[in-house]
Amino acid sequence: MTCAAPFSPRSLDRGPLTVSNVRQHFGAVQALAGIDFSVAPGEVVGLVGHNGAGKSTLMHILAGTLQRDSGTLSISGEEISGRYDPCAANARGIRCVFQELSLCQNLDLVENTRIAHPGLRGFGWRKRAAQLIREQLDAVFPGHGMALDAVVGKLPIGQRQMAEIARAYTVTSEPLRFVILDEPTSSLGHHAARQALDFVAASARRGVAAILISHRLEDILRICGRVVVMVDGRIVANRPTEGLSRDGIVALMGHLQAEPRSRPEAIRAQPAAAPVRKLSGADSRDHPIEVYQGEIVGLAGLDGHGQRECLRRLHAASMKRRRSGPPVAYVAGDRQAEGLFPLWSITKNLSIGCLKALRRNALICAAAEASLAREWVATMGLKTAGIDLPVLSLSGGNQQKLLFARALASRAELVFLDDPLRGVDVGTKQSVYRHIRQEADKGRSFVWYTSEVGELTNCDRVYVFREQRVVAVLTGSAITEASIIDLSFRGRG
Numbered sequence: 143m144t145c146a147a148p149f150s151p152r153s154l155d156r157g158p159l160t161v162s163n164v165r166q167h168f169g170a171v172q173a174l175a176g177i178d179f180s181v182a183p184g185e186v187v188g189l190v191g192h193n194g195a196g197k198s199t200l201m202h203i204l205a206g207t208l209q210r211d212s213g214t215l216s217i218s219g220e221e222i223s224g225r226y227d228p229c230a231a232n233a234r235g236i237r238c239v240f241q242e243l244s245l246c247q248n249l250d251l252v253e254n255t256r257i258a259h260p261g262l263r264g265f266g267w268r269k270r271a272a273q274l275i276r277e278q279l280d281a282v283f284p285g286h287g288m289a290l291d292a293v294v295g296k297l298p299i300g301q302r303q304m305a306e307i308a309r310a311y312t313v314t315s316e317p318l319r320f321v322i323l324d325e326p327t328s329s330l331g332h333h334a335a336r337q338a339l340d341f342v343a344a345s346a347r348r349g350v351a352a353i354l355i356s357h358r359l360e361d362i363l364r365i366c367g368r369v370v371v372m373v374d375g376r377i378v379a380n381r382p383t384e385g386l387s388r389d390g391i392v393a394l395m396g397h398l399q400a401e402p403r404s405r406p407e408a409i410r411a412q413p414a415a416a417p418v419r420k421l422s423g424a425d426s427r428d429h430p431i432e433v434y435q436g437e438i439v440g441l442a443g444l445d446g447h448g449q450r451e452c453l454r455r456l457h458a459a460s461m462k463r464r465r466s467g468p469p470v471a472y473v474a475g476d477r478q479a480e481g482l483f484p485l486w487s488i489t490k491n492l493s494i495g496c497l498k499a500l501r502r503n504a505l506i507c508a509a510a511e512a513s514l515a516r517e518w519v520a521t522m523g524l525k526t527a528g529i530d531l532p533v534l535s536l537s538g539g540n541q542q543k544l545l546f547a548r549a550l551a552s553r554a555e556l557v558f559l560d561d562p563l564r565g566v567d568v569g570t571k572q573s574v575y576r577h578i579r580q581e582a583d584k585g586r587s588f589v590w591y592t593s594e595v596g597e598l599t600n601c602d603r604v605y606v607f608r609e610q611r612v613v614a615v616l617t618g619s620a621i622t623e624a625s626i627i628d629l630s631f632r633g634r635g
């Protein structure tokens with residue numbers, strides 16, 4: 143990549159990062175409708191809004207990865223009039239943690255660090271790059287245990303996210319002034335998410351400002367001094383977080399209301415019935431995992447304690463026995479690597495889960511396919527200008543909703559959920575929880591791994607993992623966020 147213009151960071155004074163009246167269109171879609179936004183040095187600003195509100199588009203404009211249609215951008219007192227690209231942004235101290243993650247999959251962490259710092263060249267660059275990223279990972283995520291020579295594509299999404307955050311804060315010749323974090327904790331568990339947020343807050347106290355985009359509103363309240371709310375490409379609120387509650391932010395986002403969770407009082411499965419799936423060897427002590435018809439089973443624990451591996455083993459075992467067992471579907475949280483067909487349309491991405499039902503004689507019926515897509519776009523509230531558009535034209539959260547729709551539109555009786563609501567807004571989450579419950583009431587079974595502990599309170603039974611073992615099984619009203627976190631840390635107690 144070549145820089146747009148030679149630039150000396152020494153010429154900067156330490157003023158704010160500001161955009162005025164910024165507009166952006168994608169064909170018929172108006173993603174930004176005249177945005178005025180500013181962040182001062184050392185400030186942490188939260189940027190929230192429903193899926194498709196325009197948050198990532200604004201972030202891409204600030205990071206130089208998207209050229210704005212119109213409007214002004216000024217950084218530390220300098221008005222940017224010419225071409226502005228990621229190199230120019232970097233030279234002015236602007237970094238970005240991308241929602242879809244920007245690390246090169248075929249390179250290791252050291253090589254990915256080198257890419258972000260062209261100055262790390264010549265004899266010994268590898269050693270210097272390794273030291274840089276190791277120190278930063280240690281500073282942000284003490285005890286992370288990540289191997290620097292692992293190829294990034296082989297790392298789980300949580301570790302890729304950790305590496306992306308740490309890399310954004312590494313410094314060589316360019317200054318570090320503003321960090322834009324787009325859903326930085328969406329794949330992190332409770333512990334790693336806290337480490338990341340604490341680090342962002344501590345960096346702000348040292349003068350490095352942050353813009354935090356998140357649907358985890360607790361994160362916003364935890365570290366942001368101010369919150370900016372976007373609805374349909376416009377800013378509708380800009381106010382201090384002091385005195386603001388989670389429900390207050392939800393209300394500012396518009397018609398969405400945070401709803402009280404309905405709690406099942408007891409386990410829903412029929413004890414007499416056989417489980418639809420029973421997996422022995424699910425943990426290192428051979429504790430069986432059982433899933434009954436119409437049951438929502440959660441897999442909980444601290445990051446890396448075996449619960450996600452258990453989900454994947456259960457899924458693999460079910461796929462092997464799919465001729466004799468129930469039809470199965472899998473909703474991936476790592477949508478880029480495991481969920482989407484990036485070159486296909488929204489319709490094709492949806493219909494791939496139920497081709498048999500759409501077949502008329504030997505061919506897929508295009509009318510039935512389109513009608514299915516329209517039905518699910520409406521049901522899930524997918525924000526799109528058309529079902530034939532490329533799937534990558536959807537915002538991140540809307541892509542995730544589509545994967546969910548694909549599983550629910552299929553005839554699967556057993557659905558595996560692998561952190562499926564990553565990047566989905568609070569209002570949609572509430573409706574997805576309702577969908578899951580309705581489908582369970584109709585007899586479908588769900589096995590649910592999530593990095594958001596609170597979501598597990600929607601389950602009928604939760605297996606809590608610690609050190610690759612099931613240490614507790616909670617049912618009905620015993621499933622609370624506090625009890626899950628407590629058992630995750632302490633084990634059986």
Ligand SMILES: Nc1ncnc2c1ncn2[C@@H]1O[C@H](COP(=O)(O)OP(=O)(O)OP(=O)(O)O)[C@@H](O)[C@H]1O
Pocket residue numbers: 168169171172173191192193194195196197198199200241525526534535536537538539540565567
């Ligand atoms: N490359 C593109 N082509 C067409 N439309 C796009 C493109 N990128 C974004 N859009 C549209 O612009 C709007 C804003 O998208 P954006 O990704 O900024 O939303 P967001 O607020 O970040 O959503 P999320 O919370 O889901 O990440 C959406 O309607 C989206 O479909």
